[in-house]
Every structure is written in structure tokens, then in C-alpha cells.
């Protein structure tokens with residue numbers, strides 16, 4: 359056994375693309391079979407689906423590269439395959455326009471608008487459960503345009519740049535900028551975050567030095583409210 363050799367990265371061939379699309383669909387089936395309520399296609403943060411969207415990381419000259427519509431094709435095919443596999447009502451997609459991470463640069467505003475318009479137009483007929491869009495400004499025209507065009511409920515996600523607080527999350531929904539808000543660090547640090555936010559209870563502070571660790575420490579050992587009250 360032991361570790362397998364690392365594969366050398368390469369641009370997917372046209373023969374490989376449908377195989378990878380089917381792998382996303384099978385992963386979604388596996389998740390539902392394992393008891394998950396739904397799945398989120400990761401189209402953000404510089405990973406594979408996102409790599410297709412940027413004209414910097416995607417230098418293909420076939421029907422998956424070049425124009426905004428071509429670069430949007432893979433994301434749409436993956437979302438469509440996952441929705442067909444497990445149901446659109448169980449399928450969402452995460453996007454992160456202009457995140458500029460892991461070499462996936464999106465610095466030409468006109469191209470970003472054209473590319474994400476193409477993505478959103480391709481997603482619209484699927485009737486997805488949600489789009490989860492990571493951007494520092496969910497109230498900006500780009501994100502609201504993607505939301506309107508995709509016609510799916512928007513989960514706003516301000517990422518690591520801004521701490522997600524209850525007040526900020528409530529304001530985004532109350533003011534109509536989002537249908538829901540994603541929280542990351544507060545959820546990791548508070549196993550009962552919903553109850554704490556509901557009761558305006560004190561929050562555990564996240565311990566960032568334990569993020570991305572290889573052990574349960576910093577993931578499963580934050581005290582729950584009862585524990586706090588009982589002095590456990």
C-alpha cells in the first residue's frame with residue numbers, strides 16, 4: 359500500500375471531460391446514498407470547475423476554451439449532470455467570481471461579467487436549489503446580476519475577508535440582498551451556532567491555528583452551550 363505517485367497535471371482531453379463530468383455525478387449519488395440532503399458543486403476558489411472559467415487558467419482552443427460561453431460550458435455540464443443524477447432540488451453550485459486565487463485570475467471586469475452571465479444563463483433552466491456565491495460584496499451589481507440571471511436562491515458568502523456575524527447575515531437577508539448566508543468559522547467553533555445566535559448567547563472564538571489540521575482537534579472539541587452552562 360502506501361501513497362500512490364502524484365499524477366502530473368494536464369489539461370483534460372476532450373475524451374476525458376465526459377468521464378470527469380460523470381465522476382461529479384457519481385460523487386453526488388454517493389453523497390445522497392450516504393444520507394446527505396444535497397450537494398454543492400464546487401465551482402469556486404481556483405479548483406477544477408473554476409479553472410475552466412478564467413481566461414488566465416483556461417488556455418484551451420476547443421469548445422471548452424476561448425469565448426466566455428465556451429469557458430462556462432464545463433461548469434454548466436457538471437451542474438446539469440449532478441442535477442440529473444440526484445435532482446435539481448438537491449443541487450447547488452458555489453461560484454467565486456473575482457476571487458483571484460490559485461492562479462485562477464479574473465481581472466478583466468467585462469470578461470467576468472460575460473463569463474458569469476454565460477454560467478448563470480446555463481444554470482437557469484436547471485432550476486437549482488441554490489447558488490452559493492463567494493464575493494466580498496454580495497450587494498454589488500455583479501452578484502445580484504448573477505442571482506437574477508440564474509433565477510436560483512442566493513446564499514451569500516463573504517469568505518475569509520469578512521467575519522460572518524449574525525448581525526451582518528441578518529441584514530443581508532432582511533435587506534433583500536440574499537436568500538441565505540453561509541457561515542464557516544463560527545460554525546466550526548460553535549457546534550450549536552443556530553441556538554447561540556437565536557439566544558444571543560456568547561460564542562466560542564475560532565482557533566485558526568487548528569484550521570486545516572489532520573486531527574479532530576479544533577473541529578469536534580469546541581464546547582456546546584449545555585457544556586458551557588454546566589461548566590463542563
Ligand SMILES: Cc1cc2nc3c(=O)[nH]c(=O)nc-3n(C[C@H](O)[C@H](O)[C@H](O)COP(=O)(O)O)c2cc1C
Nearest residue numbers: 403515517518520521522540541542543544569570
Ligand atoms: C477551516 C476552514 C476550511 C475551509 N475549507 C474550504 C475549502 O476547502 N473549500 C472552500 O471552498 N471553502 C473553504 N472554507 C471557506 C468557507 O467555506 C466559507 O467560505 C468561509 O469560511 C465563510 O466565511 P466565515 O468563516 O467568515 O463565515 C473553509 C473555511 C474554514 C474555516
